[in-house]
Amino acid sequence: MIEIREVFTHVETIFHEYGPPAATPLVRGAIMAVLTNPFAGRYEPDLLPMMDALKPVGLDMARRLLAAMQVDASAIESYGKGAIVGAAGELEHGAVWHVPGGYAMRELLEGQGVPTHAIVISAKKVGAPSTRLDVPLGHVNASYVRSHFDAMEVSVPGAPASDEVVFVLAMTTGARVHARVGGLAVSQIVGKDGLR
Structure with a gap:
C-alpha cells in the first residue's frame, strides 16, 4: 500500500522582515x-487501512524534518500539515494524513x-504536478497564540502525478519575525486544553 517515489525537504532561515534583524x-x-x-482512479469506501499504513511514514518524516532543521526538539514552537492529491484522486485521499501526520509530530x-496540546492544523487540495500548497502553522501548545498564525508555501517540482499524493509536514522555531499584533503571548500559555 505504501510506495514512496521521492522525499523533498525544504528549510529556510529568516533573519528579518523589512525591520531590524531578529535576536534569534x-x-x-x-x-x-x-x-x-493506491486509490487513484476509483472510489474506495474504506480508507482507514491507509491511515494505519501511513503512521510509520509520518514518524520517519517528522524525524527527518527535525534533523534537517538542525535544531533541538525543544526549539519547535509551531507546526502544520497538508496534502496535495493528484488529479486521479479525491480530496479524501489527502485527509488520510490527518492522524498519521499530526500524531507523528x-x-x-x-x-x-x-508539550503539544494544540491541534495540528491542515490544508489539502487536488492539483496538477508542481501545485503549490499553503500549509497553515499554529503554536504547538495553544491555538490562540496569535504571533504564531502563519503559513508555509510548499511544492515538489513535478509532483504529484495524477496517481500520486504529496504528504507534507511543517515545523518552525518561533513566531513570525517582528510579530506585534497582540493576543495571547507564549509566556501566558496555560497549556491545558490546546487553546490557551
Whole structure:
C-alpha cells in the first residue's frame, strides 16, 4: 500500500522582515513525501487501512524534518500539515494524513519533552504536478497564540502525478519575525486544553 517515489525537504532561515534583524533567526522547515495513491482512479469506501499504513511514514518524516532543521526538539514552537492529491484522486485521499501526520509530530516532540496540546492544523487540495500548497502553522501548545498564525508555501517540482499524493509536514522555531499584533503571548500559555 505504501510506495514512496521521492522525499523533498525544504528549510529556510529568516533573519528579518523589512525591520531590524531578529535576536534569534526563525527556522522554518517542511518535508514532503511523494507516494503512489493506491486509490487513484476509483472510489474506495474504506480508507482507514491507509491511515494505519501511513503512521510509520509520518514518524520517519517528522524525524527527518527535525534533523534537517538542525535544531533541538525543544526549539519547535509551531507546526502544520497538508496534502496535495493528484488529479486521479479525491480530496479524501489527502485527509488520510490527518492522524498519521499530526500524531507523528506530536509523538516526536512529546517524546522529547515538548508539550503539544494544540491541534495540528491542515490544508489539502487536488492539483496538477508542481501545485503549490499553503500549509497553515499554529503554536504547538495553544491555538490562540496569535504571533504564531502563519503559513508555509510548499511544492515538489513535478509532483504529484495524477496517481500520486504529496504528504507534507511543517515545523518552525518561533513566531513570525517582528510579530506585534497582540493576543495571547507564549509566556501566558496555560497549556491545558490546546487553546490557551
